[in-house]
Amino acid sequence: MKNRLKVLRAERDWTQAQLANELEVSRQTVNAIEKGKFDPSLPLAFKAARLFELSIEEIFQDETAL
Amino acid sequence: MNKIKTNSNDWAANTARNTVRLGYWTGAWVLTMALANFGPRFIWEFNESLTIVAILINLAVGAGMIWANKRHLQGLDEMHQKIQLEAMALSLGVGLIVGLAYSNLDVTNIIAADAEISHLVILMGLTYLFGVINGLRKYR
Numbered sequence: 001m002k003n004r005l006k007v008l009r010a011e012r013d014w015t016q017a018q019l020a021n022e023l024e025v026s027r028q029t030v031n032a033i034e035k036g037k038f039d040p041s042l043p044l045a046f047k048a049a050r051l052f053e054l055s056i057e058e059i060f061q062d063e064t065a066l
Numbered sequence: 067m068n069k070i071k072t073n074s075n076d077w078a079a080n081t082a083r084n085t086v087r088l089g090y091w092t093g094a095w096v097l098t099m100a101l102a103n104f105g106p107r108f109i110w111e112f113n114e115s116l117t118i119v120a121i122l123i124n125l126a127v128g129a130g131m132i133w134a135n136k137r138h139l140q141g142l143d144e145m146h147q148k149i150q151l152e153a154m155a156l157s158l159g160v161g162l163i164v165g166l167a168y169s170n171l172d173v174t175n176i177i178a179a180d181a182e183i184s185h186l187v188i189l190m191g192l193t194y195l196f197g198v199i200n201g202l203r204k205y206r
Contacts, residue, residue: 020078021076021077021078024077024143025077025143025144025145026078026081026143026145026146028145028146028202028205028206029143029144029145029146029205031206032145032205032206037204037205037206038145038148038205040144041144044144
């Protein structure tokens with residue numbers, strides 16, 4: 001699953017640690033999500049969507065979807 | 067720089083507290099285990115009542131350690147919970163399969179020495195450690 005987390009974070013000039021604290025996860029987890037190594041659960045994806053005031057689809061994209 | 071509001075409930079600090087708590091309980095459990103093991107021989111000369119009390123204390127502290135471990139796991143984020151789950155599954159699987167094979171070797175007298183439970187504990191500990199390190203590397 002692809003995501004725009006890194007771009008959205010950079011636009012707001014937030015560090016991974018700041019975003020991690022806001023999402024209540026570790027910095028390593030934010031890093032793994034940004035790199036596409038770990039797919040977040042639906043509740044965490046909703047949390048990120050609320051934080052960035054976007055829809056989930058605007059942050060996360062299914063790579064298999066055409 | 068856009069300001070980001072900080073959660074009053076600091077997740078990282080809470081996780082650190084859970085880890086420290088688990089460390090204290092684990093240390094206490096190891097100490098009570100040593101007391102139950104070596105106390106009869108070196109401190110109270112095999113007094114049965116004292117040995118039973120020491121074993122009961124060890125069990126009680128062990129229950130506390132399980133509770134602390136549960137809280138620690140529940141406090142982790144979802145990625146670290148997944149890493150822990152995979153490591154524990156590996157440790158349990160290897161422990162069960164290799165432990166029973168080891169027992170069979172002993173029962174059938176293929177190995178001369180008795181199968182010791184401590185060997186199984188060491189194997190499970192090392193397998194769990196390997197699983198955690200492997201998981202952390204996988205998601206790095």
